[in-house]
Amino acid sequence: MRLRASGKGLVGVDITSATVKVIELKRAGSHYQVESYAVRPLREGAVIERRIRDMSAVVDALKRAVDHARPGSRNAAVAVPASAAITKTLTLPASLDDDEIEARIQLESDKHIPFPFSEVAFDFQRLGLNSRYGDQQDVLLVACRQQDVNQLTEALLQAGLTPAAVDVETFAMERAFQELRHQLPSDEGEHECVALVDIGATMNAFHVLREGRVTYSRDTVFGGRQLTDEIRNRYGLSLEEAGLAKKRGGLPDDYQRSVLDPFLDTLVQQVGRSLQLYYTAGRKQEVRRMILAGGTSVLPGLAERLAEESGMEVVIANPFRRMKVNPRIDVPTLASDAPAMLTACGLAMRVGK
Numbered sequence: 001m002r003l004r005a006s007g008k009g010l011v012g013v014d015i016t017s018a019t020v021k022v023i024e025l026k027r028a029g030s031h032y033q034v035e036s037y038a039v040r041p042l043r044e045g046a047v048i049e050r051r052i053r054d055m056s057a058v059v060d061a062l063k064r065a066v067d068h069a070r071p072g073s074r075n076a077a078v079a080v081p082a083s084a085a086i087t088k089t090l091t092l093p094a095s096l097d098d099d100e101i102e103a104r105i106q107l108e109s110d111k112h113i114p115f116p117f118s119e120v121a122f123d124f125q126r127l128g129l130n131s132r133y134g135d136q137q138d139v140l141l142v143a144c145r146q147q148d149v150n151q152l153t154e155a156l157l158q159a160g161l162t163p164a165a166v167d168v169e170t171f172a173m174e175r176a177f178q179e180l181r182h183q184l185p186s187d188e189g190e191h192e193c194v195a196l197v198d199i200g201a202t203m204n205a206f207h208v209l210r211e212g213r214v215t216y217s218r219d220t221v222f223g224g225r226q227l228t229d230e231i232r233n234r235y236g237l238s239l240e241e242a243g244l245a246k247k248r249g250g251l252p253d254d255y256q257r258s259v260l261d262p263f264l265d266t267l268v269q270q271v272g273r274s275l276q277l278y279y280t281a282g283r284k285q286e287v288r289r290m291i292l293a294g295g296t297s298v299l300p301g302l303a304e305r306l307a308e309e310s311g312m313e314v315v316i317a318n319p320f321r322r323m324k325v326n327p328r329i330d331v332p333t334l335a336s337d338a339p340a341m342l343t344a345c346g347l348a349m350r351v352g353k
Contacts, residue, residue, distance in 0.1 A: 008026070008072060008073040008075065009024045009025055009026040009035050009071065009072055009073040009075075009348075009351055010024065010025060010073060010075055010076070010077055010164065010165075010347075010348050010350055010351035010352075011023070011024045011036075011069075011071050011073060011074070011075065011076040011077070011161065011348060012024075012025070012076070012077055012172070012343070012344040012345060012346065012347030012348030012349075012350075013062065013076050013077065013078045013156065013161070013344065013347065014078075014079070014341070014343040014344035014347065015042075015047060015050075015052065015058060015062070015078070015152070015155065016042075016047060016050070016200055016201065017042070017046075017047045017048065017049075017050070017200070017201050017202050017203075017225075018041065018042055018200070018201035018202075018224075018225065018295070019039050019040060019041055019042055019061075019201075019295075019340070020039070020040050020042060020058065020061040020062050020065050021037075021038075021039050021065070021337075021340065021341055021343075021344040022036075022037060022038050022039075022062070022065045022066060022069050022071070022076075022344065023036070023037040023069075023341060023344045023345055023348050024036040024037065024069065024071040024072065024073060024348060025323075025345070025348035025349060025351050026351060027351060027352045028323075028324050031322060031323060031324065032179075032323045032324075032348075032349065032351075033323060033324040033325070033326065034320055034323050034324070034325045034326060034329060034334065035071065035072055035073075035326050036069040036070055036071045036072070036326065036328075036329070037069055037329065037334060037337075037341070037344075038064075038065040038066070038068040038069035039065065039337055039340070039341075040061045040062075040064045040065040040068070041061065041240075041243075042057060042058065042061050043057050044239065046058055046061075049081075049083075049202075049203075050081035050083070050084075050169075051081075051151075052151050052152075052155065055151075055154070055155060055158075058155050059155055059158040059159050062155060062156075062158075062159040062161075063159045063160070066159055066160060066161065074160065074161050074162045075161075075162050075164040076156050076161040076162060076163060076164060077164055077165040077166070077167055077347040077348065077350055078152040078153070078155075078156060078163070078165075078166055078167070078347065079152075079166070079167040079168055079169045079171075079172050079343060079347055080144050080148050080149065080152065080166060080167075080168055080169070081169055082168055082169050082170040082217070083219075084144050084145065084148050085142055085143070085144045085168045085170075086112070086113060086114070086141075086142070086143045086144065087140065087141065087142050087168070087170075088112055088140075088141045089127065089138050089139070089140055089141070090105075090112070090124075090138070090139045090140075090141055091130055091133070091136050091137070091138060091139075092104060092136065092137055092139050093135065093136060093137070094129060094130075094134070094135050094136055094137040095135075096137070098126075101124060101126075101139055102124070105122065105124065105141060112141060112143070113143050115145065119145055119146055119147070120143050120144075120145065120146060121143065121144055121145070121146045121148075121149045121166070122141065122142065122143035122144075123141075123142050123143075124139050124140060124141045124142070125139070125140045125142075126138075126139055126140075127139065127140055142168060144168075149166050152166060153166065165347070165350055167346075167347055167350070169343055170207075170214055170217070171346070172342075172343045172344075172345075172346030172347045172349075173196070173198070173207070173214070173342055173343060173346055174209070174212060174213060174214060174346070175346035175347075175349045175350070176319045176342045176343070176345045176346035176349065177194075177196065177209055177212055177346075178212060178349075179319040179320075179321070179322060179323070179345070179349075180196075180291055180317055180318075180319055180342075181194075181212070182321065182322055183291070183315050183317070183318065183321060184289055184291075184315070185313075192210075192285075192286075192288055192289070193208050193209065193210045193215070193285045193286065193287045193288065194208070194209050194210075194287070194288070194289050194290070194291060195207070195208055195209075195275065195287045195289070195290040195291070195312075196208075196209060196290075196291045196293060196317075197271055197274075197290060197291070197292050197293065197294075197297070197306075198293040198294045198297075198342065199223055199224065199267070199292065199293070199294035199295070199296035199297050200223045200224065200294045200295065200296065200340075201223045201224050201225040201228075201295065201296075202221065202222075202223045202225050203219055203220065203221055203222070203223050204219070204220050204222055204223055204267070204270065204271070204294070204296075205217065205218070205219050205220075206218045206219075206220070206271060206274035206275070206278075208278055208283070208285075208287055210285055215283070215285075216278050216281065216283060218274045218277060218278070220270050220274065222266065222267065222270055223294075223296055224246070224294075224295055224296035224299075226263065227246060227259070227260070227263045227296070227299075228242045228243050228246055229242070230259050230263065231245055231246055231251065231255075231259060234258070234259060235251065235252065260299070260300075260301075263299075264299065264301055264302055264305055267296075267302065268302075268305050268306055268309050271306060271309075271310075272309055272310065275287065275310065287312070288312060288313075289312055289313050289314075289315075290306060290307075290310060290312045290313070290314045290315075291314075291315055291316075291317050292306070292314060292315070292316050292317060292339065293316075293317040293339050293340070293342045294339060294340055294342075295339065295340040297316055297317070297339045297340075298316060298336070298339055303315070303316060316339050317338065317339045317342060318335060318338040318339065319338060319341065319342060319345045319346075320334060320335070320338050320341075320345070
């Protein structure tokens with residue numbers, strides 16, 4: 001699961017239930033540069049709950065995305081969903097080196113991993129000395145089923161890419177947040193909590209981050225596909241036509257009142273419920289700001305309604321705001337896709353590591 005070093009760019013690949021997204025980043029001094037990117041649609045059912053169900057459909061979409069982006073590097077990083085990964089912080093003797101830590105994890109795998117070790121892909125990272133015991137070190141363990149890794153890397157290989165890293169979506173998002181935090185007011189203290197709401201096609205994920213790390217997460221099965229389906233059913237459109245109408249407008253006069261407003265009401269209620277459950281879980285740190293991500297986050301009126309309901313400042317995510325952009329990329333198009341590119345961007349930000 002580790003990244004092989006490369007002086008070239010790195011392509012982040014995000015495979016969701018609705019689209020395949022690829023973006024290539026290179027280091028440009030202390031910043032990043034967007035070298036290439038593309039988003040291509042996936043047929044319905046090809047990916048369900050972040051798991052590939054139709055490999056040929058995914059590979060076809062990924063090939064089309066790569067052909068359009070024409071990345072300079074073929075090294076690519078993908079991510080397993082957070083629900084498929086196990087992350088634990090272990091406390092081990094500070095005297096252990098990497099080989100000894102790996103041996104200890106294998107020996108004690110039944111304590112940390114709930115499935116046979118022969119089926120496991122794992123990696124670890126030293127976090128430094130334990131805050132209470134100077135002779136102990138904290139080690140972050142990440143594990144998932146090998147079949148999950150194999151499925152993702154196989155998709156990359158069939159699309160002509162070279163698997164360079166398999167990450168976890170949560171870690172990719174935390175990495176992208178390092179760019180998003182520059183969208184927040186400069187007076188924001190680093191210890192303040194920020195809600196990041198990622199609204200995809202079938203799910204919306206509510207995260208709270210403190211000091212750039214996720215401290216709370218909640219997923220809800222509700223996303224932009226419900227709005228697309230309602231448009232399709234009400235106005236007799238195909239799935240593709242409904243998706244385009246949702247983005248570009250041109251729907252009948254009753255659309256706002258009878259379709260969009262009820263959808264936004266439900267979405268705002270769900271976000272409010274997630275925030276309420278965060279506090280109910282005993283979290284004492286107050287959430288003061290909210291960032292919206294995902295393709296559905298740009299629906300007109302959503303940010304304003306969430307701001308009114310929560311009393312927070314609400315901004316729409318753009319992880320590329322500070323990045324340089326290759327002249328061959330259309331900047332307005334990149335900006336419109338930016339809220340949905342968090343995972344892909346966070347994966348590509350591993351470049352040079």
